[in-house]
Structure formats: C-alpha cells, structure tokens
Amino acid sequence: MPDNIIFSSDPAIGLKSFLDQKKYSRLMVLTDENTLRLCYPMIKKAVPPHEVITVKSGEEYKSLGTCIKIWDDMTNYSLDRHSLLIILGGGVLGDMGGFCAATFKRGIDFVLIPTTLLAQVDASVGGKLGVDFNHYKNHIGVFQVPVLTVVYHGFLQTLPEPELRSGFAEIIKHILISDAELWQEIKTLPLKSQHWEKLITHSIAFKTRVVNEDPREKGLRKILNAGHTIGHAIETHLLSQGRKIMHGEAIAVGLLAEGFIARHRGLLPQYDLDEMTAFILKNFGKVDFEVKEDEAISGLTLQDKKNKGNKVLCVLLEGIGKPFLTSAC
Numbered sequence: 001m002p003d004n005i006i007f008s009s010d011p012a013i014g015l016k017s018f019l020d021q022k023k024y025s026r027l028m029v030l031t032d033e034n035t036l037r038l039c040y041p042m043i044k045k046a047v048p049p050h051e052v053i054t055v056k057s058g059e060e061y062k063s064l065g066t067c068i069k070i071w072d073d074m075t076n077y078s079l080d081r082h083s084l085l086i087i088l089g090g091g092v093l094g095d096m097g098g099f100c101a102a103t104f105k106r107g108i109d110f111v112l113i114p115t116t117l118l119a120q121v122d123a124s125v126g127g128k129l130g131v132d133f134n135h136y137k138n139h140i141g142v143f144q145v146p147v148l149t150v151v152y153h154g155f156l157q158t159l160p161e162p163e164l165r166s167g168f169a170e171i172i173k174h175i176l177i178s179d180a181e182l183w184q185e186i187k188t189l190p191l192k193s194q195h196w197e198k199l200i201t202h203s204i205a206f207k208t209r210v211v212n213e214d215p216r217e218k219g220l221r222k223i224l225n226a227g228h229t230i231g232h233a234i235e236t237h238l239l240s241q242g243r244k245i246m247h248g249e250a251i252a253v254g255l256l257a258e259g260f261i262a263r264h265r266g267l268l269p270q271y272d273l274d275e276m277t278a279f280i281l282k283n284f285g286k287v288d289f290e291v292k293e294d295e296a297i298s299g300l301t302l303q304d305k306k307n308k309g310n311k312v313l314c315v316l317l318e319g320i321g322k323p324f325l326t327s328a329c
C-alpha cells in the first residue's frame with residue numbers, strides 16, 4: 001500500500017497526525033451540502049483554523065463554472081502555494097477539488113477524504129482529476145496525486161443504498177479481473193453483509209498496483225475498464241433519453257454483456273458466466289431495453305476512449321480473475 005494512503009478507524013486522528021507534521025500556511029476544506037452535514041463534523045476538530053467552501057452536490061456541478069467558484073474562494077481566502085485543500089466528498093468533489101488544487105497557482109497540496117464507496121475504491125486512486133465540459137465527461141483535467149488519502153469506511157453508514165450499490169459494481173469489477181478466491185467469498189453474501197473494510201483495502205491495493213505499473217494508461221491500466229466499454233455506452237444512451245441510471249448499474253450490465261461476449265468467443269466457461277449472471281442480477285436487478293436500442297448502444301461503443309482507429313477495444317474474461325484486452329468486442 002502506498003505511503004500516502006492511510007486507513008483509519010477515526011479519520012480525525014489520521015488527518016491530525018499528518019497535519020501535525022506539516023506547516024501549511026492556510027487550510028481550506030471543500031465539501032458539498034451532504035458531506036458538510038454528515039462527514040465534516042467528524043474531522044472538524046482535527047483541522048487547525050480553516051475555511052470551509054461548500055458547493056452543490058451532483059455530477060451536473062462537476063464543471064468549470066463550479067471550479068471558478070472554488071478558485072474565487074481560494075483567492076479571496078488568500079491561499080498561497082504553501083496552503084492545503086482538504087477535499088471531503090465523493091468522486092465528483094475528489095475529481096473537481098483535486099483539479100482546482102492541482103492548477104491553482106500552478107498547484108498546491110491537497111488531501112482526499114473520500115466519503116462514498118465509489119470514491120474510496122476507485123476515484124481516489126490513480127491521480128485522474130478533472131471536470132466535465134460541454135456534456136463530455138472528464139474532458140478537461142490533469143494527473144496529480146494527493147499528499148494524503150484518508151480512508152474511513154464508517155462514512156458509508158450514511159450513504160444511500162443506491163450509492164453503495166454503485167460503488168459495489170467497481171469492487172465486483174476489480175475482483176472479477178483479479179481474484180477468483182475473493183469472488184467465492186462475495187458471491188455468497190448479500191449487499192448489506194459484505195465485509196467493506198476488506199473489500200475497500202483489496203480494491204485500493206489492486207488498483208494502485210495496476211496504476212503504478214502503467215500510470216498513463218498505455219497498456220495494463222486499460223484492464224480497469226472491464227465492463228466499461230458496453231457499460232459507458234449504455235449509461236450514455238439511457239441518459240441521453242432522459243432515463244436515469246447510476247454509473248455502477250450501467251457497469252454491472254456492461255460486465256454481464258462483456259461476459260456473454262467472452263462466453264460466445266469460447267473464452268469464459270459457462271459455469272463462471274452463470275455465477276456472474278446470478279450474482280449481478282440479485283444485486284442490481286434488470287435494466288430494460290428494446291431490441292431496436294441495440295444499434296444506438298453499439299454505435300456509442302465506437303466513441304470509447306480506449307479504441308484505436310475504428311476497432312472497439314474491450315476487456316474480456318478467460319475465467320474469473322483472468323482478464324485480457326482485445327479488439328473487435
């Protein structure tokens with residue numbers, strides 16, 4: 001596990017021992033209205049005198065417009081290059097707050113305290129920061145890592161169940177591409193009884209290993225896109241029709257669809273596919289499409305960022321825990 005990630009049974013203690021060793025000139029905490037109410041009280045006392053900026057929650061606010069507000073507040077509060085931004089929130093705040101810190105006065109330090117399951121197991125690892133632009137997701141951004149990430153699974157207690165399930169899809173993805181043994185464990189347990197601490201640690205360790213080997217996504221890191229080639233296309237298609245779907249739900253469908261392709265190609269054993277299907281349907285239910293929508297969805301896979309030329313790249317499984325990247329999905 002990298003030195004800049006700590007797991008803490010009390011996020012205030014982890015944060016305080018870090019801040020005690022540093023001499024930041026000014027401190028600012030970034031929250032949204034939910035993390036201000038539900039999470040900030042748990043860290044407030046650990047942070048020496050500081051300012052709090054609160055922005056509205058939701059992907060629609062992950063924009064340059066919100067960055068301008070954050071940069072304004074940083075400027076008005078006279079943050080200098082020796083200041084620290086502490087980001088307390090889900091993936092939206094982590095991506096956007098990290099981007100604001102990484103670009104303010106050519107970059108100031110930031111701490112991530114991820115408060116959703118998705119942010120803990122995925123968004124806070126790997127250094128990708130940014131905002132959406134003109135309806136393109138994560139279109140403007142940079143790579144930069146936080147000076148510290150504090151992981152506290154107790155934040156999940158207030159997380160609404162759909163958010164928990166959405167993050168769980170990324171955990172399932174990590175396990176399907178890396179760990180047949182852990183798959184045997186999670187597949188027997190309902191959502192509420194999963195061992196979150198163990199699963200979060202596993203996901204962070206696995207993603208960190210992959211990212212360290214391939215920080216700029218030239219090769220290996222692409223396996224983290226399992227379920228995402230088709231999942232993203234489904235998410236984009238449904239959202240464009242005004243039909244709500246959470247990212248994790250779309251990824252769950254994508255994992256199954258890519259599982260069917262792997263089976264069709266004689267890669268994934270039928271037994272493994274049956275287990276995946278049963279588990280994913282039990283946790284996520286079904287998403288309805290009409291047959292005529294297939295064309296729009298497969299058209300959207302051509303837009304995937306992993307593609308080379310007009311070949312659709314996707315990650316197929318040769319078995320649980322055995323991913324491989326291939327073309328013409």
Ligand SMILES: NC(=O)c1ccc[n+]([C@@H]2O[C@H](COP(=O)([O-])OP(=O)(O)OC[C@H]3O[C@@H](n4cnc5c(N)ncnc54)[C@H](O)[C@@H]3O)[C@@H](O)[C@H]2O)c1
Nearest residue numbers: 034057090091092093115116118119122123128155158159
């Ligand atoms: N940088 C990366 O590598 C990476 C990877 C995956 C996803 N992402 C990004 O992450 C974002 C999605 O993140 P998310 O799923 O965390 O969504 P989010 O940040 O929008 O949080 C979801 C909701 O949960 C609320 N919330 C946060 N913590 C809470 C808590 N402890 N209790 C109650 N409510 C809480 C938030 O206020 C928000 O309403 C997307 O923008 C996506 O692009 C980035």
Ligand SMILES: [Zn+2]
Nearest residue numbers: 170228247251
């Ligand atoms: Zn994802």
